[in-house]
Amino acid sequence: MNTTQLPVRPDVTAFVARVRELLADLPEEDRLELTEGLEADLADQVAEHGGGVLGDPEAYARELRAAAGFDPVARRRVRVPRGRSASELLDGVRGWWDDQVARPRVAPAWSVVVALRPAWWVFRAWVAAVAFCILVPGYTPWSLAWLPGVSPGVGLGVLAVCVVGSTLVGLGRLWPGSAPTGSRGVAARLLVVGLNVLALGVTSFAAEKVSDVQWERDRANGFYDSSWTKDLGVMNRGEQVCNIAAYDADGQPLVGVQLYDQDGRPLDVRCHGQQGRTVPWMLGDVTRWNVFPLGERAFPARRAAQREDLEGAAFPVPDRATTPAVTNPLVPAEAEAEPAPTRKKDDDRREGERRERDVSRR
Amino acid sequence: MDQTQLLKGVLDLAVLAVVQDEDGYGYDIVRRLREGGLAEVGDASVYGTLRRLYAAGALTSYVVPSESGPHRKYYGITPIGREQLARQRDDWHAFATTLDGLLAGPAAPAPARGASA
Incomplete structure (x- = not known):
């Protein structure tokens, strides 16, 4: 047995590498079996007969494969390599994720999340049930608000099936959740991930549907126009009015303005704790809350007895002492123009008097 | 007739015959076959056949390391x-x-079957 030989020529190395490529579809063990020792054998041949014996590597590989009992040409085995790589990819992602949640700072929180898995199983079942109820043809208006579109019995039945199915998948007793983690097929793993992501995505859709139905119900019940908007009193730009500061057309503040709406109903200002916070005007011994400004108490008076005590109560200081004078085409011009000169005259007179005083002091 | 076609059915037999007395490496076996008269035998066919016989359990194999070249x-x-x-x-x-x-x-008398085995 001759175990010593010359280094392999580069053309032999290249030839063997090409043959190996053409065997790439075979299992690694078979490929190794077929090409192990091939370099040595070919190097011997080349040493005996020259480089010309190498020939066409593809024909050579065909002959080798056929003689060894394989298909002469590589069969297209696309599915298996792709499945294998997808599986490896999933393993990689899973490994990365496990590393992330195993970090000391994350692990306690992650254990809580893991403990909450059953809640997720129920939730995703509800999402699936809502999606199913919406997609079922026909719309039943007297459904449960949180299972819209079908009658309550059907809705609860669908939900029950979904919860059982989701839980069985979660517990690993039903495909695609069956088989312990790590031995599941690529399709099952992708399906589990895909369905969970889908459930997350459909959640907003389900919530929107439920909220739409709820809103319709409330509106049908007159929820928005009667029951609670009545209690708000006078509103201004979405906020309750608590007090009113009135000015006349000349911009001077007014006290004791009685206000009514277009139907003659007294304006009703009704903030939180209005009766305890403000002091009403009186018509005889009847309180009038539509006369402004309302006096404001220093301290809230919750009980009737406390309301007798007016210590510290005063009219509020408006945010401005006066406001610019305004005009209206319906108000005659002379009536508008007349007071202005008067005031001007008064001002002039007062100005004059002050000058006189100043002069007299000097 | 093309020897390659004839060889297809009996290459297993030929390979087993040349290794029955002495182990050999791939090209060594090719050489024995060629020296024995099968001049047209393709080396790739022989190597493939060796692999198949090995997989079937008819051959055993072992690698002998070489100091200055491939095994x-x-x-x-x-x-x-x-x-x-x-x-x-x-x-x-x-x-x-x-x-x-x-x-x-048809004129010749049929010899007894397997008499020469």
Whole structure:
């Protein structure tokens, strides 16, 4: 047995590498079996007969494969390599994720999340049930608000099936959740991930549907126009009015303005704790809350007895002492123009008097 | 007739025959076959056949490391291989005798089957 030989020529190395490529579809063990020792054998041949014996590597590989009992040409085995790589990819992602949640700072929180898995199983079942109820043809208006579109019995039945199915998948007793983690097929793993992501995505859709139905119900019940908007009193730009500061057309503040709406109903200002916070005007011994400004108490008076005590109560200081004078085409011009000169005259007179005083002091 | 076509059915037998007395590495076996008269045998066919016989358990293999070059892979016959060799040798003789008889023409007396085995 001759175990010593010359280094392999580069053309032999290249030839063997090409043959190996053409065997790439075979299992690694078979490929190794077929090409192990091939370099040595070919190097011997080349040493005996020259480089010309190498020939066409593809024909050579065909002959080798056929003689060894394989298909002469590589069969297209696309599915298996792709499945294998997808599986490896999933393993990689899973490994990365496990590393992330195993970090000391994350692990306690992650254990809580893991403990909450059953809640997720129920939730995703509800999402699936809502999606199913919406997609079922026909719309039943007297459904449960949180299972819209079908009658309550059907809705609860669908939900029950979904919860059982989701839980069985979660517990690993039903495909695609069956088989312990790590031995599941690529399709099952992708399906589990895909369905969970889908459930997350459909959640907003389900919530929107439920909220739409709820809103319709409330509106049908007159929820928005009667029951609670009545209690708000006078509103201004979405906020309750608590007090009113009135000015006349000349911009001077007014006290004791009685206000009514277009139907003659007294304006009703009704903030939180209005009766305890403000002091009403009186018509005889009847309180009038539509006369402004309302006096404001220093301290809230919750009980009737406390309301007798007016210590510290005063009219509020408006945010401005006066406001610019305004005009209206319906108000005659002379009536508008007349007071202005008067005031001007008064001002002039007062100005004059002050000058006189100043002069007299000097 | 093209020897390559004829070889296809009997290459297993030929390979087993040349390793029954002495182990050999791939090209060594090719050389023995060629020296024995199978001048047209393709080396790739021989290497593939070695691999197939090995997978079937008829051959054993071992690698002999080399200090200055690639490893040599040696093949040796196993008991299964010897059984297969004996069986196929009988088959071959029967087949060859039958074919000889056919080629000799109907006039020739048919020799006893397997007499020469």
